[in-house]
Amino acid sequence: MNAITRLPFLADMEEGVIDRVETLERTGKRRRYRTIWISDIHLGTRGCNAKLLIDFLDSVDSETMYLVGDIIDGWRLKRRFYWPAAHNDVVWRVMKRAKRGTRVVYIPGNHDEMFRQFTGLSFGGVEIRRRAVHETADGRKLLVLHGDEFDTIMLAHRWLAFVGDAAYSLLMRLNVVVNAVRQRMGLPYWSLSKMAKHKVKNAVEFISRFEEVVAHQAAARGVDGVVCGHIHNAEMREIGGVQYYNDGDWVEGCTALVEHFDGRMEVLHWADEVAARASAAQARLAA
Ligand SMILES: [Mn+2]
Secondary structure: OHHHHOOHHHHHHOHHHHHHHHHHOOOOOOEEEEEEEEOOOOEOOOOOOHHHHHHHHHHEEEEEEEEOOOOEOHHHHHHOOOOOHHHHHHHHHHHHHHHHOOEEEEOOOOOOHHHHHHOOOEEOOEEEOOOEEEEOOOOOEEEEOOOHHHHHHHHHHHHHHHHHHHHHHHHHHHHHHHHHHHHHOOOOOOOHHHHHHHHOOOHHHHHHHHHHHHHHHHHHOOOOEEEEOOOOOOEEEEEOOEEEEEOOOOOOOOEEEEEOOOOOEEEEEHHHHHHHHHHHHHHHHHO
8 A cells, every 4th residue: 555655646635736737738629528438547657658648638528437447557556656747647637527527437457456445435526436337328238347357257268168166266266365465475466468468379369358258247247238448459349249348548559438429439549639630730830
């Protein structure tokens, strides 16, 4: 918890500081959506693309915003404290949004699992939840969760057919124990997705297997679709009658998932949007 208590925004949460953020934000009309999902920001790491995210947050608005996990990388912060001003600016903007009346739901992931202990509580208007069910404008029910809860299934899933449920729940408990030990030793959370990305030759196969597992689990819960993050791969596709959505990340892809006011869903690629805006500005100058 040391790294968490060192985060400067906790001291900045008084009214005055949050109010000042408004003056930092770019003025002008923001694009409005019914819902925005973002995840895998990894604040506190060099990989985080905070500048693009700030531009995104200053350009769009929504009635509801879901933070779908791995927002702050507590595991990395514990090993090496890294918190530039831009990372604080991201947190301020989110807090400001909640204060202005956007419903902000924060679903911690595995890298920010230290916030899971606050499930059910609300900080400055930001609700902390383990998972959520979102109802779209066109009446579909979408299960919203980070996605790391499927790591053990991904691992077990090949043997599951042979060894059954007992071994699977043992494996689940084992994963908890292994990570508790790793945490005590100061080692980062052992993530199947990370290991697979680095060690399995075929990352594409891994991603599609993850998507199928998530969709299958969502179907079992009787929802129309599922929104998750975790594997840093934005996607929108139907798998076995379930709509699978992944909002991607702000490390490599810099993507967000949005719901339009008619329920239509879209993945926004923010680096492309910024590039298009720049070339449009250049064309105006040339004309
Ligand atoms: Mn994750």
